[in-house]
Amino acid sequence: MNTSAAQSAAERQVLYVSGNPANRIVELLTAAAWQVVVATDTEAAPDTPTKAAPRVGLIELPQDATPEQLGALQKYVRRAKVTWIALVQPGQADGAATRQFIVDHCYDFITSPYPEQSLLFAIGHAYGLATLRDASSAPQDEPRRISSRRAQGQFDMIGECDAMQELYRGIQKCARTPAPVFICGESGTGKELAARAIHNRSPRARLPYVAINCAAIPTTLLQAELFGHERGAFTGALQQKIGRIESAAHGTLFLDEIGDMPYSCQAVLLRFLQEGTFERLGSNTPIKVDVRIISATHVDLEAAVAQGKFRADLYHRLCVLKVTKPPLRERGTDIEMLAQHALTLYKKEAQHKIRGFSADALAALRQYDWPGNVRELFNCIRRTLVMAENPVITAADLGLNAMPDSLGDALHVAHVQTHASATTAAQGAGNAKKPVHA
Numbered sequence: 001m002n003t004s005a006a007q008s009a010a011e012r013q014v015l016y017v018s019g020n021p022a023n024r025i026v027e028l029l030t031a032a033a034w035q036v037v038v039a040t041d042t043e044a045a046p047d048t049p050t051k052a053a054p055r056v057g058l059i060e061l062p063q064d065a066t067p068e069q070l071g072a073l074q075k076y077v078r079r080a081k082v083t084w085i086a087l088v089q090p091g092q093a094d095g096a097a098t099r100q101f102i103v104d105h106c107y108d109f110i111t112s113p114y115p116e117q118s119l120l121f122a123i124g125h126a127y128g129l130a131t132l133r134d135a136s137s138a139p140q141d142e143p144r145r146i147s148s149r150r151a152q153g154q155f156d157m158i159g160e161c162d163a164m165q166e167l168y169r170g171i172q173k174c175a176r177t178p179a180p181v182f183i184c185g186e187s188g189t190g191k192e193l194a195a196r197a198i199h200n201r202s203p204r205a206r207l208p209y210v211a212i213n214c215a216a217i218p219t220t221l222l223q224a225e226l227f228g229h230e231r232g233a234f235t236g237a238l239q240q241k242i243g244r245i246e247s248a249a250h251g252t253l254f255l256d257e258i259g260d261m262p263y264s265c266q267a268v269l270l271r272f273l274q275e276g277t278f279e280r281l282g283s284n285t286p287i288k289v290d291v292r293i294i295s296a297t298h299v300d301l302e303a304a305v306a307q308g309k310f311r312a313d314l315y316h317r318l319c320v321l322k323v324t325k326p327p328l329r330e331r332g333t334d335i336e337m338l339a340q341h342a343l344t345l346y347k348k349e350a351q352h353k354i355r356g357f358s359a360d361a362l363a364a365l366r367q368y369d370w371p372g373n374v375r376e377l378f379n380c381i382r383r384t385l386v387m388a389e390n391p392v393i394t395a396a397d398l399g400l401n402a403m404p405d406s407l408g409d410a411l412h413v414a415h416v417q418t419h420a421s422a423t424t425a426a427q428g429a430g431n432a433k434k435p436v437h438a
């Protein structure tokens, strides 16, 4: 078996280890498109791990297991080298030996009786983790910490805080596999940039990257836009049109705002993800296309699944790997870097030469909550550059409502102490008029 065939055989396999395997579990996993490999004999050695072996395991821990039984299972789970989910009965995990087994060998555990969705979520997440582990055990070509300058060159992103370092590592790992990636994060955090970075660093980099915003296209047109249509398929379909999926053949399709995809369209997309084929609207001819799917949304997709607004089976298909874009307010000094970057980007639009930000402006940038994240920051700096009347941008120029308490207090104290003008007090409090970046 060649490597890619072996990898695809390993995709979506679950090793189900139980002394008494339940049909209900096998049926549930099979219905969710997992291939189930059942093992009842843990005395026998598991198959030697290969690229085609399952990466995820569900292991039912026997009630009142003796230390010998747990010892035998321990040997088995170590040899099988999969990411394990333990299945236990109520109260079973309270026993010291079982608890230790779970802590030492399992990614998660589920207690019976459990909602079916919980089992599928746990298996899906374990699979995502196992895929990431595979990718990270491949030879590393990057040093541990990435400077902002390198991040800009390699990922087209500014930032070097811890959360961004984690993101860069996630992007590198995801880029090495063709598995679907789901990017979550608040609006304006740069999810589209992350999708592009994954594509640009993947073996598909020179092949098409096609993006579609599922929220921006009317429900009635989205399906035709994604899958294409034949001439006369519906009123107004005057000629045949290739859909975005076909346009992205061999490359990457970025489904932005997937959380807003109408339910009817979700079913068609699911079929494509399961079978790799689809039909253009108005045609019965199946078209097979190889496309790597990256999706993103600012909505809480797990909550949408729980509320019945988003199909659970589609969620599991899309969310094999997960990458999170951190909100700007949690990115510390990255905020200053991004503000400086925006200043460089937009300074041509200023009425006169701008030298930089004052200390009180930087403090205000750090204190503000940035609900619209990087997009809001860029807009704020751009607006300020156009409106600013002095060469140094101050907190007042930025017009951010949240005046930082600490700075306000400092200004007040300085003013009381010196009985000087507000400007002098501000200079004493934080060098408000002194440019920090030239």
Ligand SMILES: Nc1ncnc2c1ncn2[C@@H]1O[C@H](COP(=O)(O)OP(=O)(O)OP(=O)(O)O)[C@@H](O)[C@H]1O
Pocket (backbone or CB within 6 Å): 156, 157, 158, 159, 185, 186, 187, 188, 189, 190, 191, 192, 193, 194, 256, 297, 298, 374, 375, 378
């Ligand atoms: N780390 C970053 N470095 C440089 N620019 C960034 C960074 N993060 C975001 N941006 C910029 O912020 C803007 C918003 O980014 P983007 O459209 O990717 O956000 P988003 O998370 O996809 O938003 P939405 O959920 O609203 O679609 C873009 O102009 C993008 O270039």
